[in-house]
Structures are given as C-alpha cells and as structure tokens.
Amino acid sequence: NAGVTQTPKFRVLKTGQSMTLLCAQDMNHEYMYWYRQDPGMGLRLIHYSVGEGTTAKGEVPDGYNVSRLKKQNFLLGLESAAPSQTSVYFCASSYSSRENTLLGTDTQYFGPGTRLTVL
Amino acid sequence: QKEVEQDPGPLSVPEGAIVSLNCTYSNSAFQYFMWYRQYSRKGPELLMYTYSSGNKEDGRFTAQVDKSSKYISLFIRDSQPSDSATYLCAMSAGTGNQFYFGTGTSLTVIP
Numbered sequence: 001n002a003g004v005t006q007t008p009k010f011r012v013l014k015t016g017q018s019m020t021l022l023c024a025q026d027m028n029h030e031y032m033y034w035y036r037q038d039p040g041m042g043l044r045l046i047h048y049s050v051g052e053g054t055t056a057k058g059e060v061p062d063g064y065n066v067s068r069l070k071k072q073n074f075l076l077g078l079e080s081a082a083p084s085q086t087s088v089y090f091c092a093s094s095y096s097s098r099e100n101t102l103l104g105t106d107t108q109y110f111g112p113g114t115r116l117t118v119l
Numbered sequence: 120q121k122e123v124e125q126d127p128g129p130l131s132v133p134e135g136a137i138v139s140l141n142c143t144y145s146n147s148a149f150q151y152f153m154w155y156r157q158y159s160r161k162g163p164e165l166l167m168y169t170y171s172s173g174n175k176e177d178g179r180f181t182a183q184v185d186k187s188s189k190y191i192s193l194f195i196r197d198s199q200p201s202d203s204a205t206y207l208c209a210m211s212a213g214t215g216n217q218f219y220f221g222t223g224t225s226l227t228v229i230p
Binding site for chain 1: 123127160161162163164165181193207209216218219220221223
C-alpha cells in the first residue's frame with residue numbers, strides 16, 4: 001500500500017513550457033486535491049475532484065488545469081509555465097468529502113510533493 | 120491582513136522541553152481547527168483536530184482554542200528529537216468553506 005504518490009519529485013521548466021504532474025493513490029479514495037505550498041503563504045488549494053470524471057476549482061486555479069479520468073489518478077497541468085508557479089505542489093486524497101475531513105470524521109492523506117522551478 | 124498568522128520560527132528546544140506553538144486568526148466564523156505536522160521533504164499529516172473552543176489532549180500533544188482571543192495553541196510535552204518538523208495550523212468556518220493554512224513553524228528538538 002503506497003498511499004499517495006507523486007511524479008515527478010523535481011522539475012525545472014522554462015517560462016512558457018508545459019508539463020503535467022501526476023498524482024496516484026491506491027486507497028480507493030473518492031476525493032483528490034492539488035495544493036501548492038509557498039514560503040510565507042501556507043498551503044493553498046488549486047483544484048480538487050469529488051470523483052472520477054469530475055473536477056472543481058479551489059482558491060488559486062488560474063494557470064492550471066486538471067483531469068480525473070481514472071479514480072486513482074489526478075493530473076495537474078500547466079499549459080504555459082510562469083515563474084510565479086515556482087512552488088512545491090502537494091496532492092492529497094480522502095475517502096469522503098472535504099467537509100468530513102473538516103468535521104474530523106475523515107482526514108486528507110498527502111503525497112510527498114513535487115518541487116517545481118520555473119525559470 | 121492574512122486570515123491566519125503563524126510565527127515561522129525557527130524554534131529550537133532541548134529534548135524534554137515543553138513546546139508551545141501558536142496561531143492567530145481574524146475570521147470569527149472559524150470553528151474547525153487543525154494542526155498538521157510536516158517532516159522535511161514530506162507532505163503534511165493531520166496531528167490534532169478541535170472543534171470550537173476548548174482543549175483536546177492526545178498523548179504528549181494538547182490542542183487549545185481560545186475563540187474569544189482568536190488564538191490557538193499546540194503544546195508538546197516531553198519533546199523528542201522525532202518531533203522536529205514544521206507544524207502547520209489550519210482552520211475553517213465549516214462545511215462548504217475553504218481551509219486556511221498557516222505558514223508553518225519550524226521546530227527542532229535537540230538531543
């Protein structure tokens with residue numbers, strides 16, 4: 001049971017390049033999330049998914065797209081990378097809703113992160 | 120003004136010390152309060168969870184919420200080197216609302 005895994009662990013891009021970050025979970029979780037973590041800013045939600053084939057915007061969705069074609073995978077895409085997207089990206093998953101993680105009846109499990117630098 | 124303020128530290132204490140980590144917030148609607156622990160190069164993991172005001176204890180950890188002062192704390196008793204990590208507070212107003220995370224406090228427990 002690997003939990004939540006992220007690929008790649010590190011990446012350096014030039015401005016304008018595109019890339020896709022892959023998140024995979026083997027816990028049969030319905031809900032998956034993408035966060036970014038920046039110094040002095042804390043964790044911020046980019047996009048999330050409440051099930052296969054569905055996605056929704058979080059707090060900072062601009063410049064990112066996501067897809068959830070398979071239940072176990074959640075992809076985060078950057079179509080035209082900008083230096084402002086330099087960050088550490090974390091994927092998370094939970095069995096039930098984000099509200100339940102809020103109510104303490106569930107929890108979000110985080111992946112190890114992807115360190116992205118955009119030059 | 121940020122929704123959640125957290126002193127980034129770093130905080131360095133000797134093994135066995137009592138550690139106090141704190142966050143302040145501005146939104147009086149926040150009711151759900153969480154503490155996450157994040158080891159270096161790892162994702163955060165939920166450590167403690169509290170609803171509304173009061174204290175909650177779990178082993179060496181105690182979470183305290185003072186809604187009147189808009190202040191939450193995490194106390195670690197008999198701190199261990201394995202407690203060395205970054206501690207993030209998080210809070211929310213309730214279901215359907217977003218989480219707000221603090222920036223994290225870096226803690227080092229020296230053997």
